[in-house]
Amino acid sequence: MLTKFKSRIKSRPSMAGSTGEGFPEFLAEPRESFPHGVLVTNPQQSSLAQLTAKCMEYVEENLTHHPAILFRNLPAKTAEDFSIIAREIPWKALTYEGGNSLRQKIDENIGTYTANNDPDEISIDPHNEMSYNNVYPSKVSYVKIQSSFKLKPLTNVSPFHMSIAGNYEIVRREGIQENQYPSHTFYGDGSDIEPAVIQHLLATAWSCAVGFKWRRGDLLVLDNLAVQHGRLGFEGDRKLLVYMTT
Numbered sequence: 001m002l003t004k005f006k007s008r009i010k011s012r013p014s015m016a017g018s019t020g021e022g023f024p025e026f027l028a029e030p031r032e033s034f035p036h037g038v039l040v041t042n043p044q045q046s047s048l049a050q051l052t053a054k055c056m057e058y059v060e061e062n063l064t065h066h067p068a069i070l071f072r073n074l075p076a077k078t079a080e081d082f083s084i085i086a087r088e089i090p091w092k093a094l095t096y097e098g099g100n101s102l103r104q105k106i107d108e109n110i111g112t113y114t115a116n117n118d119p120d121e122i123s124i125d126p127h128n129e130m131s132y133n134n135v136y137p138s139k140v141s142y143v144k145i146q147s148s149f150k151l152k153p154l155t156n157v158s159p160f161h162m163s164i165a166g167n168y169e170i171v172r173r174e175g176i177q178e179n180q181y182p183s184h185t186f187y188g189d190g191s192d193i194e195p196a197v198i199q200h201l202l203a204t205a206w207s208c209a210v211g212f213k214w215r216r217g218d219l220l221v222l223d224n225l226a227v228q229h230g231r232l233g234f235e236g237d238r239k240l241l242v243y244m245t246t
Contacts, residue, residue: 006026007026007027009026012123014123016123017125020202022199023203023206028207028210029210030210030211030212031210033066034068034210035069035210035212037072040071040072041073048081056089059221068222070220071220074218074219077146079106079145082107083110085243086112086243089243091138093111093244094245096113098130099130103117103242106241113244114241115142116240120235120236121234122233123233124231126205126206126228126230127230129244132185138224138246139222139244141219141221141242141243141244142219142242143218143241145240146239205230
């Protein structure tokens, strides 16, 4: 059900650690049941809400054993469709308050967001959503839709975010130090983590990662405490939305 493809990631532009020691040559293909794929069929012509409710029943029963579940072939094309899906997700919604990435809230009432507004060519390291916060989601749900909306101009953006939104090189040019980043990490005694250790963590994370090609109507539900997620830089028209829950 999942399209297999081979994507070279070693020395990939705009990908942290890709030129360093131990970094894998290629991103691994999906493994058996990771992500766990479910093809949605609709012989009864059920509504999107009804189909989502069934999907959520499946998630409740299987997420413990399959912490990454990809539902394929849902009739979801627009941001409004994702709002319908989100209404049927049974867990309490969380806001992105305290988040350190560029995102736009799409549905003010439901709480859906763009997945990430960073430049398309930027790869995002595998991570657990908002793990730097005291409050973080237990589950995150992503859907791929058509480009049916326009991003709003950014306002009240921190210098750190503006530097990323414009060009990652600005971080170095402006002399912004790592300990000034909004989610910088130290050892427990406050000392810096050595570059070689950071490189090892990046190489290990990508060595454990698998990749798949998104299709319109895909719904990916993740146990945020059990699996990480990221992305490869890309070209073309792709819009992902996210809904974060307890």
